[in-house]
Structures are given as structure tokens and as C-alpha cells.
Amino acid sequence: MTSTHPTLVGHIGAVSGAGVSVRQSPTVDSGVAIIGGRSYRIGQVGSFVRIPQGYQNLYGIISEIGAKAIPEPLRETVNRGERWMTVQLVGEIIGASFERGVSQYPNVQDEVHLVTEEDLAQIYGSDALGQVTIGRLANAEGIPVKIDLDKLITRHCAVIGSTGSGKSTAVSSLLRSIASGSADEGGPGFPSARILLLDIHGEYGTALQEVSKTFRVNPNPGEERLDIPYWALDPTELFAFLFGRLDDRALSMILDQVLDRKVQYARTKKPQGIDVASLTVDSPLPYSLKQLWLDLIDPEVKTWDDKDRQVPALIEAGDAAQLKMPKYKLHSTNNTAPYANHIGVLGIRRQLDQMRSRMLDKEYDFLLHPGKWEPELDGSATLDISHLLASWLGHDKPLTVLDLSGIPSSVQSRLIGAILRIVYDALFWGRLKPEGGIRRPVLVVMEEAHRYLSGDAEGSARAMVQRIVKEGRKFGMGAMIVSQRPTEIDETILSQCGTFVALRLSNSSDRSKVQAALPDSLAGVVESLPILRTGEAIVLGEAARLPIRCRIALPSEKYRPSSADPEVAKNWSAKRDKEDYENLAATWRSQNPRWTSK
Amino acid sequence: MERQAVSSSNIVAVGYDEDLQLLEVEFLNGSVYQYMNVPSVVYTQLIEASSAGQFFNTHVKNAYPTQRV
Numbered sequence: 255m256t257s258t259h260p261t262l263v264g265h266i267g268a269v270s271g272a273g274v275s276v277r278q279s280p281t282v283d284s285g286v287a288i289i290g291g292r293s294y295r296i297g298q299v300g301s302f303v304r305i306p307q308g309y310q311n312l313y314g315i316i317s318e319i320g321a322k323a324i325p326e327p328l329r330e331t332v333n334r335g336e337r338w339m340t341v342q343l344v345g346e347i348i349g350a351s352f353e354r355g356v357s358q359y360p361n362v363q364d365e366v367h368l369v370t371e372e373d374l375a376q377i378y379g380s381d382a383l384g385q386v387t388i389g390r391l392a393n394a395e396g397i398p399v400k401i402d403l404d405k406l407i408t409r410h411c412a413v414i415g416s417t418g419s420g421k422s423t424a425v426s427s428l429l430r431s432i433a434s435g436s437a438d439e440g441g442p443g444f445p446s447a448r449i450l451l452l453d454i455h456g457e458y459g460t461a462l463q464e465v466s467k468t469f470r471v472n473p474n475p476g477e478e479r480l481d482i483p484y485w486a487l488d489p490t491e492l493f494a495f496l497f498g499r500l501d502d503r504a505l506s507m508i509l510d511q512v513l514d515r516k517v518q519y520a521r522t523k524k525p526q527g528i529d530v531a532s533l534t535v536d537s538p539l540p541y542s543l544k545q546l547w548l549d550l551i552d553p554e555v556k557t558w559d560d561k562d563r564q565v566p567a568l569i570e571a572g573d574a575a576q577l578k579m580p581k582y583k584l585h586s587t588n589n590t591a592p593y594a595n596h597i598g599v600l601g602i603r604r605q606l607d608q609m610r611s612r613m614l615d616k617e618y619d620f621l622l623h624p625g626k627w628e629p630e631l632d633g634s635a636t637l638d639i640s641h642l643l644a645s646w647l648g649h650d651k652p653l654t655v656l657d658l659s660g661i662p663s664s665v666q667s668r669l670i671g672a673i674l675r676i677v678y679d680a681l682f683w684g685r686l687k688p689e690g691g692i693r694r695p696v697l698v699v700m701e702e703a704h705r706y707l708s709g710d711a712e713g714s715a716r717a718m719v720q721r722i723v724k725e726g727r728k729f730g731m732g733a734m735i736v737s738q739r740p741t742e743i744d745e746t747i748l749s750q751c752g753t754f755v756a757l758r759l760s761n762s763s764d765r766s767k768v769q770a771a772l773p774d775s776l777a778g779v780v781e782s783l784p785i786l787r788t789g790e791a792i793v794l795g796e797a798a799r800l801p802i803r804c805r806i807a808l809p810s811e812k813y814r815p816s817s818a819d820p821e822v823a824k825n826w827s828a829k830r831d832k833e834d835y836e837n838l839a840a841t842w843r844s845q846n847p848r849w850t851s852k
Numbered sequence: 853m854e855r856q857a858v859s860s861s862n863i864v865a866v867g868y869d870e871d872l873q874l875l876e877v878e879f880l881n882g883s884v885y886q887y888m889n890v891p892s893v894v895y896t897q898l899i900e901a902s903s904a905g906q907f908f909n910t911h912v913k914n915a916y917p918t919q920r921v
Contacts, residue, residue: 499871554889587915599917601888604873 260289261367263296263303267338268325269359274314275325276303276366278337287368294368300782300803301393302369302377303341305360310348312356313369313377314341315779315801341366344800345377352377352799371396377799386431388755389806392790399793399804403432403444406753406797407697407732410723414740414764415757420789422815424757424806425699425736426461431807433465433652447652448694450677452670454702456659457815466653469646471620471660474848478645480656481624486538486639487672491714495668496612497605504600508550515541519633538639538676540629543622547609548574554603556595557582567592574631577610617662621669643680647696648689667706671714674698678718681731691730698722699734704742707735716744723750740767752796758786768794779803858898860905868895876921877908887916 268275318340385400435443469480572580585594681691794801855867875890901907
């Protein structure tokens with residue numbers, strides 16, 4: 255008789271929509287079943303059950319157990335000692351492969367069986383090309399969990415979880431698994447992957463060392479210097495940073511000057527692909543910021559020796575290279591010589607002073623003095639934007655880590671916008687080229703996304719990411735949003751993420767963001783988010799066949815991101831080393847955590 | 853820009869934008885002029901001067917670039 259089959263857990267009592275009420279069989283009252291030498295716990299919320307229907311098997315997830323699972327009309331019978339559970343149908347296996355959705359409903363009194371590891375392997379164990387192993391099933395660690403790489407990238411994804419839930423470990427494990435195969439499975443991985451990681455805290459450089467190339471403002475040995483040439487930025491954005499508030503008239507005059515310089519450059523250097531007639535101020539062509547500064551400040555401070563304003567009352571000429579202001583005689587106030595200048599004055603004296611101090615500030619060297627990308631005073635630069643793209647996207651490693659930890663946080667969100675713009679524009683226009691996004695898709699991983707993708711964040715990062723998540727699919731650009739505060743992330747962006755990797759989330763409003771991405775019948779799965787173990791995640795959405803609770807594969811100790819919590823108790827009870835606060839202060843001043851005295 | 857009335861024989865009111873260092877002066881005949889790169893201290897002196905018109909004539913009028921609004 256079938257009722258003695260060891261995997262039997264109960265019979266269906268009622269069917270309604272996607273939900274099925276199951277009366278637990280008295281044979282499994284102990285709560286444990288031993289099948290094929292393995293013991294299974296029966297009736298765990300979130301675990302799967304199988305409902306055989308002749309040739310096909312329906313699969314469902316247990317969402318509720320106990321009194322609430324009893325169908326309404328039977329509530330009175332609870333004293334008979336019956337146990338009930340609610341199961342949400344999720345898919346079926348016809349023949350060999352698993353598919354979402356069910357083609358027929360089960361009927362009352364149909365048998366409900368426990369799902370064994372063999373069954374699970376059939377659901378999750380696809381060996382088709384393009385599957386990435388991200389970890390192992392939480393309640394059956396023998397089974398690797400694979401997700402669909404194509405969907406993960408083209409439909410975008412979000413990795414979310416409270417601080418300390420294992421987010422950065424999960425991200426680095428996933429990226430490593432993509433780049434070089436999974437840690438415990440081996441496998442070839444995807445050596446030609448192109449992943450750009452915006453690393454806000456500088457955690458990933460060492461964790462992904464041998465599969466990545468790291469760019470940093472203060473590079474360590476083996477890393478490259480991070481340069482973001484100012485002239486590749488949207489000039490409006492750049493001037494908002496350099497000048498602060500500016501009235502519209504002055505801004506448009508300055509933009510005209512920048513355009514003139516770009517046209518001049520295009521005429522003399524004749525870079526490929528530029529049509530002078532259709533050149534705009536946004537075109538990524540170099541111009542000298544130092545020369546622009548001198549040319550702008552001159553009329554502001556100029557005085558004249560004669561009333562017709564023909565003879566400048568110059569004492570000492572300015573010097574663009576040194577950012578030295580020209581010196582003029584002080585104007586008089588009673589309408590005698592020297593006369594104040596009226597020609598070409600924009601009234602931006604204060605703004606230009608701020609621009610100068612920004613240009614002298616070492617913190618902004620990566621942007622305003624970008625190494626070989628810094629143009630000479632005549633506007634010619636040693637390296638072009640093509641070299642920048644090649645260094646970020648064209649090297650031999652699958653991963654590029656842009657370590658933004660050395661960048662002042664006041665400009666971080668603007669710069670992220672600028673980086674995304676450079677990459678987006680290049681891939682968008684170059685989509686048909688062998689280096690473009692269709693032939694070599696790019697995944698952009700954005701750490702701490704709530705900082706620059708929130709509704710009120712300044713800078714263009716949010717607008718850029720909105721474009722990527724809406725249109726990136728068409729030319730091979732995917733986004734991975736990593737955040738601990740999904741509530742703060744712009745609604746449009748989050749709703750475009752097809753796949754969620756949700757780690758432990760305690761905040762209920764953050765949880766509701768994940769819930770919103772799920773059909774109602776599976777919402778129960780999300781309720782387990784606050785009690786996930788560290789490193790455990792629920793993967794749901796396009797890339798996962800089913801909402802999966804899994805343990806992310808843990809990279810070996812040396813490959814973990816350097817964001818592990820400090821060991822307070824251990825360090826507070828340990829004997830103290832010799833301390834030198836001069837060193838601490840010097841490190842602070844140098845703004846380089848790895849500073850050492852010479 | 854909000855302008856503040858001053859007592860003077862030829863100026864009605866003055867306004868100032870600290871961010872843009874822009875001084876706006878409204879004259880009795882109805883015309884409004886903007887003076888650029890004016891430090892905030894000059895503005896303070898102007899509105900505190902016993903005779904705004906006189907201060908304006910000696911310290912602002914010919915000293916800063918101007919445009920009519």
C-alpha cells in the first residue's frame with residue numbers, strides 16, 4: 255500500500271487557487287523521516303513537497319503549519335489531533351525538467367510526499383551552459399544551487415541584507431564563481447566575463463585579487479592608479495562641483511568657452527569620429543582646466559590705465575600652469591585711473607577662487623590632475639579616452655575593481671555618475687563593435703547603492719542607473735545593486751531588478767521591498783528573512799527557478815572581503831602594542847590608510 | 853532677489869546674493885543695476901551707511917563691473 259511509503263507526509267484536504275491544505279499523515283507524527291539513510295525533518299516552513307499526479311509531479315513550498323493552516327470549516331476538529339499545513343504550488347516536473355507554474359491542480363486526498371535530495375537535484379541541478387553555482391541549499395547542503403547567468407545580468411539584480419549579514423562575502427563569492435568557477439565545485443567559470451565593481455569601502459581588492467585588476471587613488475603595489483579625467487565628465491556636473499552655485503548666464507558663458515576649446519582641439523588634432531559641426535560641450539574631448547581658469551579670472555580682476563580701457567594696468571601677468579592670478583593695479587573708486595574692467599565680466603570671482611583651491615587640493619588629483627590624461631595648456635593630452643576605456647574594460651582579467659575609498663565622500667556620488675556615464679556612453683554607441691556590450695556584455699556592481707541611488711542623492715548617478723536598468727539589456731549592460739537599505743533606493747531602479755539575493759534583513763520596511771517583487775502566494779518565504787543565518791540568502795526572481803534558500807559558498811579565508819567585524823572582546827582583552835599617535839595623525843593627513851613613515 | 857529699502861536721495865532699495873556676490877541696486881528713476889564680485893562687507897557697509905547714496909557713489913559705482921537688469 256502506498257500510504258506506507260516512507261516519503262509520504264500527508265493527504266490533500268482542500269485546494270484553493272495556488273494554495274493547498276494538507277492533512278499530515280499520522281505516520282509522520284514523530285517529525286522525522288529516514289529515507290535512504292538520510293534523516294529529513296518533516297514540515298519545515300520553506301521546504302518543498304512533491305504531489306505526484308501520474309506522469310507529472312507538482313511541487314510546492316510549505317508556507318504555514320499548525321492551527322492557521324487548518325481550513326476554516328474544519329477549525330472545530332482540531333481537537334481530534336489532526337495536523338495541517340498550507341502548501342503553495344510553485345511548479346511541476348513533466349518528464350525530466352522543472353518548470354514554473356502548474357498545468358493541473360491536484361485533487362482532494364492526493365498524496366503529498368517529502369522531497370528527497372534526488373528530487374531537489376532534479377529541480378536545481380541543471381547542467382546547461384550559463385548556470386552559475388552560488389552556494390548550496392540551506393536544508394540539503396549536498397545540493398549545489400545554480401542560477402541562470404544570462405537572466406541574472408540582462409535582467410539586473412539586487413543583493414540586499416542588513417549590515418553583517420554577509421553581503422560583501424556573498425558578492426565576492428558570486429563574482430568569483432562567475433569569473434573562475436565555484437569555490438567548491440571547480441568548473442571553468444567565465445574567463446571572458448567583464449565585470450566592473452564600484453568598491454566604495456575598498457573591501458574587494460584583496461578578496462578578488464587574482465581574478466581582478468584594481469584601480470585605486472593611492473595604489474598599492476600591483477594596483478593601478480585610478481584616474482578619472484575631468485574632461486570626460488558632463489561639464490555642467492563638473493562645474494557644479496568646482497564652482498558651487500553659479501547663475502545661469504555665467505554658466506552658459508563658461509560652457510561656451512569650453513565648447514570653443516573642444517572645437518579648437520577637434521580642428522587641430524582631428525580625432526577620429528568627431529564631426530566639428532555636430533560637436534557638443536558634452537563630447538569627451540580634452541581641454542585645459544588651468545588655462546580655462548586663467549582666462550576666466552582675468553576679466554574679473556582686470557583694471558585699465560586709461561578711460562577708454564585700452565591700456566591694461568598690469569603689474570604682473572598670470573601663469574596658468576602655476577595657477578597664479580594676474581596682478582593689476584587696484585582700481586580707484588572715484589572715477590579716476592586705474593579703471594575697473596567691464597568687459598566680459600561674469601561676476602564669478604568667488605567661484606573661481608573655489609575652483610583654484612579645488613585644483614590645488616591633493617584629494618582631487620585623480621580628477622583634476624589625472625596623470626597622463628591631464629591636458630597641456632593648449633589642450634592636448636598624452637592619453638585619450640580610448641586608453642581609459644581599454645584600461646578599465648579591456649584588460650586580461652574578468653573583473654575590474656574601481657576602489658573609490660580614497661575619494662572624498664562629498665564628490666563620490668557625482669563621480670560614480672561620471673564613471674557610469676563614461677562606460678554607458680561608450681558601450682551604448684559602441685554596441686555593435688567587438689569591444690561593445692553586445693559581444694562582450696558588462697556587469698556593473700554597485701556597492702552601498704543607497705548612498706548615491708536614493709531619491710535625493712545629488713549628481714547624475716541615479717539617472718544613469720535608471721537608464722542602465724531600463725535600457726541596458728539591449729546593448730549588454732547589466733547592473734547589480736548592493737545595499738543594506740533597499741527602502742532608500744530609488745523605486746524605479748529597484749523595481750527593474752529581476753533577481754533578488756536577499757540576505758538577512760531585520761528592518762520590516764526593507765523586507766517589504768523584497769516581498770513586493772514576489773507573487774503573493776510565495777510571500778511566506780520572505781517572512782523568514784529576519785531569521786536567516788549569516789551567509790544564508792533567499793534567491794528569487796528571474797535567474798532562479800524557484801525562490802531558493804541557500805548558503806552562499808564561503809570563499810577561503812584569504813579571499814574574503816576585508817569588511818569583517820573587528821573582534822572587540824578579543825582586542826579589548828589583549829595586551830596593547832606600542833602605540834604612536836603621531837603615526838595615526840600622519841596617516842590621517844596623508845589620507846592613505848597604508849601610509850608609513852619613510 | 854529680495855531688496856531692502858534704504859534711505860537715500862537716489863536709491864530706493866538694494867539686494868545682495870552672498871553666493872553669487874551680486875549686488876542689486878534699484879534707483880529712484882526705476883532702473884535696476886547689478887554689480888558683480890561685490891564682497892559682502894561692502895554690502896553691509898552700504899546698508900548701514902548714514903547716506904547710502906553717498907557710499908554707493910564713492911565705493912561701488914565705478915569700482916565694480918555692472919549690468920542693467
